[in-house]
Amino acid sequence: MAADPLSVAGSVVGIISLGLQVTQYLFDYYTAVNDLHSNITHTTQKLEQLLGLLEALRHQIDGRKYRADEQHLLKKIESPIQQCEECIQELNDEAGKFKQKSAGNVLSAAKVTARRVAYPFRQSTLQKLDEDIDELVGQLSLALQLLQQKDIGCVQNDIEDVKALLNLVRTSQVSSTICEWLKAPDATINFNEASKKKHPGTGLWFVRGPHFTSWLEKPNSFLWLVGFAGCGKSVLCSTAIQHTFRYRRSNPRIAIAFFFFTFNDNDKQDTSAMLRALVLQLSSQLDSQHALLSRLHESYRNATPPDQALLDCLHQLVRAFRDVYIILDALDESPRDKRRDPMLQVLDDLRTWSEPGLHLLVTSRDEVDIREELHALPEEIISMRNDAIDRDIASFISQHLRDNRRLRKWEEFYDRIESVLTERADGVFRWVECQFKALISCPQSEDLLDQLLESLPETLDETYERMLENIPRTSQAYARQMLVLLCGAKRPLTVSELIDGIAVEINDTPSFNVKRRLKDANAIQQVCPGFIESAADPETQSVTVRIAHFSVQETQVDKVKGYPRNTG
Numbered sequence: 001m002a003a004d005p006l007s008v009a010g011s012v013v014g015i016i017s018l019g020l021q022v023t024q025y026l027f028d029y030y031t032a033v034n035d036l037h038s039n040i041t042h043t044t045q046k047l048e049q050l051l052g053l054l055e056a057l058r059h060q061i062d063g064r065k066y067r068a069d070e071q072h073l074l075k076k077i078e079s080p081i082q083q084c085e086e087c088i089q090e091l092n093d094e095a096g097k098f099k100q101k102s103a104g105n106v107l108s109a110a111k112v113t114a115r116r117v118a119y120p121f122r123q124s125t126l127q128k129l130d131e132d133i134d135e136l137v138g139q140l141s142l143a144l145q146l147l148q149q150k151d152i153g154c155v156q157n158d159i160e161d162v163k164a165l166l167n168l169v170r171t172s173q174v175s176s177t178i179c180e181w182l183k184a185p186d187a188t189i190n191f192n193e194a195s196k197k198k199h200p201g202t203g204l205w206f207v208r209g210p211h212f213t214s215w216l217e218k219p220n221s222f223l224w225l226v227g228f229a230g231c232g233k234s235v236l237c238s239t240a241i242q243h244t245f246r247y248r249r250s251n252p253r254i255a256i257a258f259f260f261f262t263f264n265d266n267d268k269q270d271t272s273a274m275l276r277a278l279v280l281q282l283s284s285q286l287d288s289q290h291a292l293l294s295r296l297h298e299s300y301r302n303a304t305p306p307d308q309a310l311l312d313c314l315h316q317l318v319r320a321f322r323d324v325y326i327i328l329d330a331l332d333e334s335p336r337d338k339r340r341d342p343m344l345q346v347l348d349d350l351r352t353w354s355e356p357g358l359h360l361l362v363t364s365r366d367e368v369d370i371r372e373e374l375h376a377l378p379e380e381i382i383s384m385r386n387d388a389i390d391r392d393i394a395s396f397i398s399q400h401l402r403d404n405r406r407l408r409k410w411e412e413f414y415d416r417i418e419s420v421l422t423e424r425a426d427g428v429f430r431w432v433e434c435q436f437k438a439l440i441s442c443p444q445s446e447d448l449l450d451q452l453l454e455s456l457p458e459t460l461d462e463t464y465e466r467m468l469e470n471i472p473r474t475s476q477a478y479a480r481q482m483l484v485l486l487c488g489a490k491r492p493l494t495v496s497e498l499i500d501g502i503a504v505e506i507n508d509t510p511s512f513n514v515k516r517r518l519k520d521a522n523a524i525q526q527v528c529p530g531f532i533e534s535a536a537d538p539e540t541q542s543v544t545v546r547i548a549h550f551s552v553q554e555t556q557v558d559k560v561k562g563y564p565r566n567t568g
Contacts, residue, residue, distance in 0.1 A: 012081050013058070019088045019136070020054045025095050026129070027051055046133045048322075052251045053140045057081075080139040087132045094129065162195055165245040169256065169281045174290055178297050183304070184276035185267045190260035190329070193535070194238035199396040202232075203239035205388030211379075212240065216247050216325075219356035224376045225363040227384030229551035230430025230460055232392075233363040234260065236384070237329040240361060244325045253322035257281040263333040263550045266490040270339040271346050275310035278326060282317040292316050311346060315353060323357045326350075331364035333550055344373035351375070385427050394422045397432060406440045413449060420453045430549055434463045437530045441470075460551050467530050478502055478516075479528045486532060487553050492544035495521045495534070502527075521545070 027047040166188050206212055206225075215221045225240075227233045241258050248254040257278045262268040283293040296305055296313050305313075318324045328347075334340045350360060364370050401407055401414050410417060417439065425432050435456060442452050457463040471479045485501045486493065493501070503516040518524055521534055521543055533548045547553050 012078055015081055015085050015088060016054055016058050018092065019084065020051070020058065022088060022092045022095050023047055023051050023054060026091065029095075043129055043133075046130060046137075050133050050136055050140075052253065053137060055249070055251050057140060058250065084136050084139045087136050090132050091129070091136075162192075162242065165242060165256070166191075168245070168285060169258075170284065173284045174280065174293065178290070178293060179280070181297055181301070182276050182280055182293075184280040185259075185265075185273050187259045187268075187277050187281070190234070190262060190268070191238055191241060191258065194234045194260070194329075195242070198235050198239060199392070199399060201395060202392040203236045205386075205392070206236060206382070207239055207243040211382055212243070215359055215361060216244065218359075220354055221359045222351060222376065222380050223361045223382060224374055224380055225361070225382050225384060226366045227363070228365055228428070230428040230549065231384045231389065232429040233384060234329050235429075237327060237361075237363050241327050244327065248325070251322075252285075255282050255285045255317075255321045255324045256327075257324070258327040258329070260329040261331060261333040263330075263553055264486070264489065264492060264546045269334050271307050271343045272304065272310065274328065274343060275307060275314060275346070276304075279310055279313050279317065282314070282321075282324065286317065286320055292320070307342065307346065311349060314350075315355075318353070318355050318358050321357060323359065325359045326361070328360075328362045330550070331362055331370055332367055336367075336369065340369065344370065348373055348375075389427050390422075390425070393425045393427065393429060393432060394418075396429065397421050397425070400436060404436070404440075407436065409444045410439065410449065413446070417449075417453065420456070424456055428460060430551060431460055431463060434460070434467065434530055437467075438470075441529075464531070464552060471528070475527050478518075479531075481506065482524070482528050483531060483547075483552075486545065486547050489546075492535070492546035495524065495543050495545060498524060498545050 027044065030044045030047065169188065211223060215223045225233060225236065237258075237260070241256070244256055248256060258281070259274045259277045260268065261274070267273055279293065279296075283290045286292070292313055296309060299305070300309065331340070331343070331347075334343050347360075347362070350358065362374070397418050401410075401418060421432055421435055438452060439449075442448055457466050468476070468479070481502055482498065485498060499518050500512075502518055503512055503514060505511050505513050505516065518527065524545060525532070525534070531548055531552050532545055534543050534545050536543050
């Protein structure tokens with residue numbers, strides 16, 4: 001008869017709970033006297049590592065909803081954790097001896113004991129502790145790795161991880177007064193959007209690779225993900241954020257903060273926006289009092305704090321944790337001539353802090369000013385033009401062909417379509433997405449399919465030109481006016497704003513023509529397919545429209561500004 005998952009999990013939790021209790025006592029004990037006995041520093045560090053592992057495991061096991069098909073997983077993790085029971089009991093016995101030598105508060109008692117009793121500080125005692133801790137770390141790491149490997153392949157746990165991550169960085173713990181004063185942009189919106197675009201299994205070449213692992217573990221680490229337009233940097237960034245969260249688990253000494261620079265939202269383009277978002281996210285993870293943020297509020301109650309004050313607050317927050325992981329996406333979407341220089345200077349300041357607990361990861365295209373300011377070493381630069389990206393694109397193409405019901409008409413030609421798109425993609429996910437739209441609109445004929453596949457555009461720019469040409473002539477003026485409005489807008493426009501904007505006739509005497517008003521969001525998409533996307537605000541449910549990708553704005557904005565004017 002199979003073991004009850006709840007009873008197995010319960011026995012494991014009991015062992016971990018005792019381990020946490022004992023390890024916390026020993027850690028507090030030795031930390032209290034660290035300045036009196038230099039030879040215990042190594043043991044104290046090992047105890048801290050063990051404490052983090054135990055906390056991570058408790059969070060994994062407590063918070064996980066076990067399914068019927070996960071009994072084999074429970075049995076796998078039960079074995080290494082049960083092997084820890086003897087070592088944990090030995091640690092408990094050692095802690096008991098310490099308690100017998102002293103009484104009262106652990107901190108004051110430890111300092112008294114340090115002067116009177118040699119036992120806790122004998123080399124033999126410390127060596128035995130180190131051996132027990134090493135064995136525990138080995139077994140517990142194996143159990144944690146088993147759980148995390150299972151997570152990677154499980155979509156349901158992916159969703160639960162995203163929810164837990166958003167819960168971690170949410171700002172509801174901070175008073176509404178401070179939130180309204182700080183006006184920090186919500187980076188979780190961008191994270192959610194990028195996560196939704198992720199194809200299962202893609203990006204693992206990076207988060208399972210040596211560079212990312214080193215970034216997680218190495219003090220004062222830095223990575224720069226470099227890629228051209230449309231190669232999937234933001235999606236990979238969301239994957240990195242999620243896997244950093246998995247690495248952190250429930251360790252309160254580790255914090256995560258992130259920000260997505262956004263080309264079509266003025267509120268997410270400058271230094272202040274980035275710093276305000278990072279400060280608020282880290283403050284919400286630090287403590288219930290949010291003392292550092294409250295002091296900042298007291299100093300600048302009636303104004304937005306200057307960048308230097310925000311930077312100083314961020315520095316204090318970084319020092320308040322053991323490790324802080326900061327992930328910044330799309331540096332190149334901060335406008336070069338207006339806002340980018342101060343932002344790059346702040347990144348340089350962050351790196352010159354040389355804080356061992358600060359880990360910084362950024363993504364962008366390879367632009368001269370960014371490269372010069374980042375001063376990245378060769379081993380800190382990860383190019384997104386590689387065989388692993390090509391394999392991710394091949395996987396995406398194969399799965400999307402079979403999942404999209406509007407592409408089922410080409411089922412007998414799937415292999416050929418997959419082969420051609422994979423060969424021609426050249427590392428650009430966005431190019432592939434555009435070709436899928438062309439396949440959907442192509443009439444069902446083998447000859448027309450042959451023509452389409454044989455005449456695929458070489459680049460994104462050519463792709464966009466062809467997409468514009470394929471818009472019906474009667475709608476082209478509408479489409480170009482729509483692109484001008486969206487490219488020039490400081491934020492995504494609501495459906496009603498865009499409908500009214502299209503209704504304005506652009507001529508020598510601009511006027512509002514009610515007949516030009518499009519009916520709804522569907523009509524907007526029909527006028528300009530492939531160039532725009534809509535999204536609903538999770539709180540207000542109002543629908544906004546924006547340019548679908550930064551590459552659209554870059555390649556088309558100058559061209560559409562010269563669209564033909566209406567002549568009446």
